Amino acid sequence: xxxxxxxxxxxxxxxxxxxxxxxxxxxxxxxxxxxxxxxxxxxxxxxxxxxxxxxxxxxxxxxxxxxxxxxxxxxxxxxxxxxxxxxxxxxxxxxxxxxxxxxxxxxxxxxxxxxxxxxxxx
Amino acid sequence: xxxxxxxxxxxxxxxxxxxxxxxxxxxxxxxxxxxxxxxxxxxxxxxxxxxxxxxxxxxxxxxxxxxxxxxxxxxxxxxxxxxxxxxxxxxxxxxxxxxxxxxxxxxxxxxxxxxxxxxxxx
Numbered sequence: 001x002x003x004x005x006x007x008x009x010x011x012x013x014x015x016x017x018x019x020x021x022x023x024x025x026x027x028x029x030x031x032x033x034x035x036x037x038x039x040x041x042x043x044x045x046x047x048x049x050x051x052x053x054x055x056x057x058x059x060x061x062x063x064x065x066x067x068x069x070x071x072x073x074x075x076x077x078x079x080x081x082x083x084x085x086x087x088x089x090x091x092x093x094x095x096x097x098x099x100x101x102x103x104x105x106x107x108x109x110x111x112x113x114x115x116x117x118x119x120x121x122x
Numbered sequence: 123x124x125x126x127x128x129x130x131x132x133x134x135x136x137x138x139x140x141x142x143x144x145x146x147x148x149x150x151x152x153x154x155x156x157x158x159x160x161x162x163x164x165x166x167x168x169x170x171x172x173x174x175x176x177x178x179x180x181x182x183x184x185x186x187x188x189x190x191x192x193x194x195x196x197x198x199x200x201x202x203x204x205x206x207x208x209x210x211x212x213x214x215x216x217x218x219x220x221x222x223x224x225x226x227x228x229x230x231x232x233x234x235x236x237x238x239x240x241x242x243x244x
Contacts, residue, residue, distance in 0.1 A: 002137030008221065009131040012233070015124025088236060095232040099130065102224030110217040111134070114210060 004114060006107040010096055017061040020092045024054060028081060028089050031055075031067055037079040062088075126236060128229040132218055139183040142214045146176060150203060150211050153177075153189055159201040184210075 011021035018024075030040035041051035055067050066085035070078045081089060133143035140146075152162035163173035177189050188207035192200045203211060 002139075004134055004136050004141065006217070007133050007135055010225070011129050012126055013129055014126050017124075019126065091232050091236055095128070095228045098228035098232070099221070099225050102228070103132070103221050106217045106220035106224070110213050110220070114213055 004107075004111055006103050006111070008099065008103045010099055012092065014061055019058055019061045020088065022096060024058060025089060025092055025096065027051060027054060028066060028085065029093070031079050032081045032086065032089065035078055035080060037067065037069065038077070040079075126229075126233055128225050128233070130221065130225045132221055134214065136183055141180055141183045142210065144218060146180060147211060147214055147218065149173060149176060150188060150207065151215070153201050154203045154208065154211065157200055157202060159189065159191065160199070162201075 009022070012019050027040055027044055027046070030043050031037055034040055034043070037051055037055075038048050041048045044051070046054075059066050064084050065082050066088070067079050068082050069080075131144070134141045149162055149166055149168070152165050153159055156162055156165070159173055159177075160170050163170045166173070168176075181188050186206050187204050188210070189201055190204055191202075
């Protein structure tokens, strides 16, 4: 048997609707880092349209704006997280890191030493 | 915005192959409790064949048996967890419970108080 490893998928819902996930966290974090939804989308292999759709869906489910965009200007368009968006991204990121640490620790203590029955080697 | 709630999906892999998940834990736990794969499958709305398939897949990926079945006898067939199967089920269940507790705690501390921007009520 190959070595065991734990996997964990996290997300947040509000009334059964998705409002944050690890995947969307990455997209939003990239928007914050690059200042560009186009760059964030491209870094994740998403079309601009699809990336916008994902953000708009979260915003509709949350009831507030996560990203604001300014079209045009000298350097072309610019996107940034709203204050509320940044606050949610930061809180979810802390949540995610804490859960990941707990997964690693619980796995180490409960399962890492799990050994299958010895099999004859001869 | 409806109240936020965290969601977490956990599983175990060995060399990128699935060896345990919450869903399969439930199936195996039911086999242990009922002594019958047919009853366990039925309780989960699975066909007997499909339930067997899921267990066989885990066994192939783990390299050891999780369930042993005795066909026939006075009361018909009987299924039970192997010692190794029970050991894995119990360890995974402890792992799962610890992670769920950590998810609840991290959520409470990082996200539960997350309030969207106040909206005009008039």
